[in-house]
């Protein structure tokens with residue numbers, strides 16, 4: 001259960017960043033680490049690939065410093081899911097954290 005919730009948060013976080021720029025697994029691992037998540041390549045890469053299978057991300061291969069790297073960009077569907085999730089997250093935050101205004 002906890003793992004599913006965390007994967008959900010990570011997925012949203014990935015969508016958020018992929019909506020700003022093309023991301024890589026390495027970038028997301030560092031980014032999530034900064035937010036206090038411990039993520040291994042064994043978690044992040046299957047998650048990215050799964051999100052691509054779901055049509056939320058689209059990957060392209062690029063050459064960087066002579067190495068092939070896979071970058072991910074958000075799709076139209078991903079943007080829809082992100083926008084929808086933002087509303088839900090906002091509602092949820094207001095409810096579980098309380099409206100402190």
Ligand SMILES: [Zn+2]
Nearest residue numbers: 013017031035
């Ligand atoms: Zn972030």
